[in-house]
Amino acid sequence: MRLFRPLVALAGVLTVLVPVASQQAAADTPAARPAPDLQPRGLADPVCVDTALRLTFDGPVQLGDSGQLQVHHADGTLVDNIDLADPGTYQRSIGGALSDYGEVHRWFYEPVVVDGRTVSVHLHYVLDPGQEYYVTMDEGFVRGRAGIEDPETWRFRTQEGPAPGARELTVDQAGGGDFCTVQGAVDFVPEDNTEDVRIDVAPGMYREIVYVPQTKPHLTVGGSGAGRTVIGYPNNSVLNGDAAMADVPARQSYCPRRVLPHPDRFNCWRAAFGVDADDFRLEDLTVHNLTPDGGSQAEAFRGNGDRIVLERVAVLSHQDSLRLQGRAFVTDSYVEGDVDFVWGTGGVFVQDSELRSLDAGYVTQIRNAEDGPGNVFVDTRLTRAPSVPEGSVLLGRIDSRFLGSQVVFIDSAMDDHIAPEGWGLTDAECATADRLRFWEHGSTDLAGDPVDVGDRLPCSRQLDAAEAERWRDPATLLDGWDPRRP
Incomplete structure (x- = not known):
């Protein structure tokens, strides 16, 4: 039509x-x-309450400089408004996030995304279940294209959704699940949740910021395999970090559950997937921060809770790719980046995983508290992209504020991009780093031959076999918690 x-x-x-x-x-x-193809459209097949609105045209298109797209209830009541001329509509609450002061935090996001000939509109709110809606659009919202005025042109109906208290939820961006977005499923979980809830995510690329607040522990988010299920967004420090928060009042912008109160004021908001809840698991999917190389600090996954598990997960970004704070366990996974692409506090135990450097830089920057648990890597492979020069990457670095930090590599295989000195200090010297725990045992090259560690940083240390065996046990680092046991 x-x-x-x-x-x-x-x-x-x-x-x-x-x-x-x-x-x-x-x-x-x-x-x-x-006229474009409009989705969703029609009343026969109800859609997810968190559906995106899509217009697919006959050729590539561009957004206008102004104009509004509005969603209305069937009775004409305005539900949501995307105004291209109003920067205020480029913000939204996600996951009911609250600042450290208990006030609602709002993220900057992209409400309208153009991909070739398809325009996707991401609303500020989920819609009500079992309701009928219609959409209007100003002429010029899409440059050179007609508007939509007739309330009968673009109508659709939402589905009823899962029963309250459901403990198994499905996400399918194609519309075959309980929700179309991961965040929609997270939002459905009740506040102060006490039950195990599993969210299964169908194959596809889910372009969204996901945030799990402290009030929603005991969640598992699982995909259909890393590479088949991808959650990604170009979130970063410029969009939602220190630079973006400079003029936002502290009561709305300070991070909750801060481990390091001063450095962590704003940097919790810049991840593609952020978790402040305890007892969280992520399985069989990819998390990709779509920020391009050089586009500032940009975590793909940030875990800031107790007992967080990542299993068979790929974590992709450039700077600060994987950030974990609190007890966490990572196994059979893949992490790539260039600058400090594994970082945070601790304790974090990583086993049977690959850490791939995309450029010269640093694998880790671990800022644990004095004498507190840091990060231990066991049976990991440190690989590189073909363009990464030999000797251009350090296993870890730390600055003078955190000279009690701990990073341990045990029985790990390393390509020649790892520099002979292995470790680095910023604004500090080994003479003042007597509490530093840069430790290593059994490092080999990728062929399995021992690495020459004779030129390692003087204040790093090679563990003996008995020490290494003790640290191979996750419970040593994780204060008795062994995630390998049921």
């Missing part, structure tokens, strides 16, 4: 009366172009 009768057809009828140039001018007007 077309929104307007094509004027080119009318011009064809009037060829005797209308000059050719006038016919072409008429054909180039917004109403002359084919």
Whole structure:
């Protein structure tokens, strides 16, 4: 169905009366172009309450500089408004996030995304279940394209959704699940949750910021395999970190549950997937921060709770890719980046995983408290992209504020991109780093031959076999918690 009768057809009828140039001018007007395919549309098949709105045109398009797209209840009540001329509509609450002062925090986000000939609109709120809606759009919202005025043109209905208290939820961006977004499923979980809840995510690319607040522990989010289920967003420090929060009042912007109160004021908001809840598991999917190389600090996954587990997960970004604070366990996973791409506090135990350097830089920066648990890596492989030079990457670095930090590599295989000195200090010297725990045991090259550790940083240390065996046990680092046991 077309929104307007094509004027080119009318011009064809009037060829005797209308000059050719006038016919072409008429054909180039917004109403002359084919109407877009609108999704969701129709009342027969109800859709998720967190559905995106999509317009697919006959060719590539661009957004206008102004104009509004509005969603209305069937009775005409305005539900949501995306205004291209109003920067205020480029913010939203996610996951009911509260600042350290208990006030609602709002993220900057992209409400409208253009991908070739498809325009996707991401609303500020989930819709009500079992309701009918219609959409209107100003002419010029999409540059050179007609608007939508008739309430009958773009109507749809939402599904009823899962029963309250459901402990197994499904997410499918194609519309075959309880929700279309991961965040929609997280939001459905009740506050102060005490039951195990599993969220299964179908294959696909889920372009969204996900946030799990402290009030929703005991969640498992599982995909259909890393590479098949991908959650990603171009979130970063410029969009939602220190730079973006500079003019936002502290009561709305200070991070909750801060481990390091001063450095962590704003940096909790810049991850593609952030968790402040305890007892959280992530399985069989990829988390990808889509921020390009050089686009500032940009965590793919940030875990800031107790007993967080990542299993068979790929974590992709450039700077600060994986940040874990509190007790965490990572197994059979893949992490890539260039600068401090594994960082945080501790204790964090990583086993049977690959850490891939995309450029010269640093694998870790662990800022644990004095004598507190840091990060232990066991049976890991440290690999590199083909362009990464030999000797250009350090296993870890730390600055003078955190000279009690702990990083341990045990029986790990390393390519030649790891520098002979292995470790680095910033604004500090080994003479003042007597509490530093940069430890290593059994390091080999990728062929299994021992690495020459004779040039390692003087205040690093090689563990003996008995010491290494003790640290191979996750319970040593994780204060008695062994996530390998049921």
